[in-house]
Amino acid sequence: KNEVEQSPQNLTAQEGEFITINCSYSVGISALHWLQQHPGGGIVSLFMLSSGKKKHGRLIATINIQEKHSSLHITASHPRDSAVYICAVNNNNDMRFGAGTRLTVKP
Amino acid sequence: KAGVTQTPRYLIKTRGQQVTLSCSPISGHRSVSWYQQTPGQGLQFLFEYFSETQRNKGNFPGRFSGRQFSNSRSEMNVSTLELGDSALYLCASSLGGRIHNEQFFGPGTRLTVL
Numbered sequence: 562k563n564e565v566e567q568s569p570q571n572l573t574a575q576e577g578e579f580i581t582i583n584c585s586y587s588v589g590i591s592a593l594h595w596l597q598q599h600p601g602g603g604i605v606s607l608f609m610l611s612s613g614k615k616k617h618g619r620l621i622a623t624i625n626i627q628e629k630h631s632s633l634h635i636t637a638s639h640p641r642d643s644a645v646y647i648c649a650v651n652n653n654n655d656m657r658f659g660a661g662t663r664l665t666v667k668p
Numbered sequence: 669k670a671g672v673t674q675t676p677r678y679l680i681k682t683r684g685q686q687v688t689l690s691c692s693p694i695s696g697h698r699s700v701s702w703y704q705q706t707p708g709q710g711l712q713f714l715f716e717y718f719s720e721t722q723r724n725k726g727n728f729p730g731r732f733s734g735r736q737f738s739n740s741r742s743e744m745n746v747s748t749l750e751l752g753d754s755a756l757y758l759c760a761s762s763l764g765g766r767i768h769n770e771q772f773f774g775p776g777t778r779l780t781v782l
Contacts (some may be wrong), residue, residue, distance in 0.1 A: 596773075600756070601775075602705075602756050602757060602775065602776045602778070603773065603775055603776070604760075604773040605773065606760075606770050606771050606772065606773070609769075609770055647711060648708075649711070651766070654723075654724040654725075655713060655724065655726060655727075656713040656726070656766065657713075658711040658712065658713075659710075660710050660711055661710065662724075664774075
């Protein structure tokens with residue numbers, strides 16, 4: 562079993578829909594990251610959080626340390642949000658990654 | 669401010685050869701981390717350098733090594749290349765270290781081993 566599990570693996574939505582991507586982890590962590598990877602490989606760090614909730618524009622990330630679970634929400638989704646979203650956790654001196662969620666937003 | 673740059677962007681090598689990849693961090697950033705991404709294994713952490721010292725290392729064989737220079741530029745070396753080393757190699761820089769700081773990723777170097 563992977564230490565970082567994401568769901569769903571693939572997600573297709575219509576423009577304007579509310580999107581939720583989930584991340585569960587089984588190890589102790591000091592921080593959790595949400596990354597966005599566009600076709601071609603470029604990665605952008607969206608959030609780094611260790612508790613509570615953060616918001617950047619239409620993106621919201623939450624984490625529940627007790628339940629070892631984090632969610633990434635996208636409000637009013639847009640085709641430009643189409644990308645792979647990756648959850649990663651800092652565990653001691655290592656960093657573990659989820660397999661990613663491929664999001665496609667159709668116009 | 670210029671972003672993280674990586675050179676070369678694409679590289680083709682044959683088994684047994686060695687390769688050196690370069691990463692220039694954002695000006696002022698002292699931490700550079702390296703990652704390998706493959707279709708089968710996804711993203712995996714290789715190592716992190718901070719102020720010319722290796723701070724952390726992931727679970728990779730000794731064929732994978734790196735170093736960081738006084739200007740924070742970093743190089744990654746893979747010796748005795750294997751087919752399985754074909755991957756996208758990404759570096760990321762941060763101000764004070766990847767554990768508590770946001771990371772900024774470079775565009776990656778796509779290595780193909782034939």
